[in-house]
Amino acid sequence: MTAKEKRVIVAASLGTVFEFYDFFLIGLLASEIAKAFFSGVNPTAGFIFTLLGFAAGFLLRPFGAVVFGRLGDLVGRKYTFLVTILLMGLSTFVVGLVPTYATIGITAPIAFITLRMIQGLALGGEFGGAIIYVAEHAPADRRAAWNGYVVLTAALGFLLAVGVIIPLRLSLGAGPFTDWGWRIPFLVSVILLAISVWIRLMLDESPEFRRMKAEGKGSKAPVAEAFGQWRNLRLILIAALCIVPGQAVVWYTGQFYSFFFLTKVLKVEGLTANLLLIIATALSAPLYVVFGALADRIGRKPVFLMGFVLAAVLTLPIFHALTTYANPALARAQENAPITVVADPAECAVQFNPVGTATFTSSCDVVTDAVAKLGLSYDRRSGTGPATVQVGSARVAGYAGDTPDAATQKARFERELKAALAAAGYPLGDADPNAINKPMIVLLLFVLLSFGTMTFSASTTALLEMFPSRIRYTAMSFPYNLSSAWFGGFLPATAFSIVAATGNVYSGLFYPIGVAVAAAILSLLFARETRGTDISRA
Template sequence: MSAHPTPDRAPRTPMAREDIQLVFASSFGTVYEWYDFYLYGALAPIIAAQFFSGLDPSAGFIFALLAFAAGFIVRPFGALVFGRLGDMIGRKYTFLITILLMGLSTCVVGVLPSYADIGLAAPVMLIALRLLQGLAMGGEYGGAATYVAEHAPPDRRGFYTSWIQTTASLGLFMALVVILLLRQVLGDAAFADWGWRIPFLLSIVLLAVSVWVRLSMNESPAFQRLRETGRTSKAPIRESFGNWRNLRVVLLALFGLVAGQAVVWYTGQFYALFFLTGVLRVEPSTAQWLMVAALAIGTPFFVFFGALADRIGRKPIIMAGLALAAAGYFPMFEALTVAANPALAEAQANARIVVAADPATCSFQGSPIAREVDFASPCDLAKRFLTEQGASYDNRALPRGAATVVRVGSTEITPPRGGLAAGGHGFDDRSVRAIAAFRAEVRQALLAAGYPERADPARMDKVGIVVILSAFMLLVTMVYGPIAAMLVEMFPTRIRYTSMSLPYHIGNGWFGGLMPSIAFAIVAHSGNMYDGLWYPVLIAAGSCAIGLLLVRETRGRDIYAQD
């Protein structure tokens, strides 16, 4: 494979065979690793039932999301560990370590006993495996982006690296298709019982192919040149973050680019799918097929915007994507509600739900460690049930000591107070009966006011849903397609792997990976099903402002000028 050590302006030519092999070798393993990672996210409700069944259903689902997020939380630490190795021993062998760690951790999930089998040890082991996967992911992306960019022609760096950007969406695409096909073959009951393990076990085949592909790769020519001249970094972490000049660039990359890119990515692909199923009550397999269609439509735009960034610059495209996301998310999600569940949109317009209560009696509904019995006040019982039903409600403050009232349209219902059983474990029998009667009354009032239990397939505008999901994807491709090239171009070769990996994985691991959990907690607390969008909107807007003011364009920069 040839290197391109000078920023020449040679005419653009089609990708040579060795270039195609280079991109495929770098990207295939990354597709596989994202496939493994997204299996968990797509199966979060089943994971909650299998490994967190000892908790209240809402708390169990939040815990499942937090376990998913645990893999993202440790990604910056993986970036430090594997980024350091990549800058010291090379890109190729670090690739092999990360994919083996990721693949083996995923396969073990497929044979992990459930909570019903071994109790608390099951979620503990699951979270441990998620942490290992997150560590491996922390070393993956920076290596792939660096490796491809250091091989690419200088004037086509955005185009070449944009192929890596497709891998996350392709991994999600593969995960959804495998899940949907298995559901069709096995049936929903069998899949939820034991069939969910098959996608994890199948990954052993992909792991074997990925390892074989990566063994055939050559070392990056830029790193090889550094090693031959004895100029590789002996302390890449200290050089990357102990020097203010480089640390400043790291911080600008994080807050001016990656944090915003991350929330746009997770909103457009993960939160949109959760919103369809958990809030709009679209049947899961239908929602997943619609997302598969949007992924198929949107994925080529990663390459389109990567190539466009080679002509007009990386920064204008990324900033435009951030600005459009910040301005468009609220109306886009409202349009999604009308397209997916018009009966719900009509009911919300004609019969608002209000929880009127003394604020002192209302707990934080987004608590991930709460059990049903921890919400014993009438306000808590009302909000908890409405949250479980996916019903959006308004909060109205009453004077201190006033009784809580749930109003559905013109119907008013007074929730009971939960009394704890002897020993404090669960509600007493009287409370159990009163709570069941309250829930039945609220459910009946919701139905009478036009609130549907499920989205009606006959009224669903599936074409409109795909168009909206594709628009989310377009925003994702705008912010994500050019970013690999831009991050590579911001840092010198000797510490590039470490320097670009940390801001990327803090942004995507913390700002982005925590997005579903934080948004769900915000919605559970506020009652408004759109309030979770404030999280990505504010971060995208903040990154756009910082990026416009402080981040410099990198197109045309000679990445070999500072080895």
């Protein structure tokens, strides 16, 4: 690369690093945010509600793609960058200032979700623009590799976020960090905002956009042209339903769901889980460029299809292996003394109650709630009479929560359940730090993350090559952000809701696996190879 070419990539990428830093803070601080803004509901519902708040940012991404995509196609790539980064930066800063639920009540979660949606609006116009800007500077035979550097910024934004959070956790301690220290990463982002705006101001407009405008070939109505003409709408549908869903679930499973699984299910201490994920992310980050270069050599479609297939086949075995190496005592207990809830199915409800108004008092609901709060996996079996929990050969009788002696029965049930679990070898606290096989966990996370690196650079390059210059910003950004929102952004909340409904801690993985399988089949049938496309066509 020449010095000018390097400046293009660095300038576009640094601003994107900051935007992803902002966006990832919500996911990494989910537990603290749940306590601050959703303390009015029970802890399980509060955590899922926070994950829905994380997903709320994705709801506005498709709208941001249309609004800022149109602006990028009409006015230019550079000026659109400035607007999106200001929106993202200011809303992130304000999150750090919002009072807690205890102070202002329901206004707190409303304000949080509103700011999160503004972040999503901004990101909807940011990432596609950065990819397009770099691609329109890149040599045709290195386009995917160059985009790999921009895609790499998603991982770097994650690393920057955890790089700020971990020192704060260590220096402040658990109590102060949960009370107020979690706000600092949001507040210091205003410094990064100033740096990013300065960097964006130094950018020149993309040569492809300048050429198109000089020749008078720009679109006067990019939204109408993108969605009103079947040849363009057909490509948007292929992108939104065939290519991006697989890329989204594969990437978010590795980057986010793995962390939630380690901490919430396997009880690995949060700092340890963060450090392991940081190492795996840093090791896998160069693969974005490696697989981008491979896509330049053999084609976009074979590379992202390889990522979909490998993720579909290996995700479930990898998460089982994470259990074995992160919490071996739990893995042994699950194998030797599986837990079974025996109950009348008519008594069992789906216990998701984010507003905290419903009560669950049947014996089935009482015992499944007790097992779920311990973070343990269980099977269900139909039976009659009051529900029971079977741990290996031991059986603990449940109780109905609306009986006159419910408090006495609860104390008895919890005492007997914990005794049965302890006798079967179940760890009831955090995973034993001395028993965690950290090198193996890093290796497993590295493999899991590598599936995302296979899909990301190749698929985003294919997307931008599918559309002509005059509507590229709009037509690429909308399907990318729509499917990232619905399939990727809702993955943590959807997966944990499935786990809560089934009792099987691995059942949530069937969501990303199913989407990856469907994406592989649909892409094989409908997506065309775009390598060698002349992107200067108007």
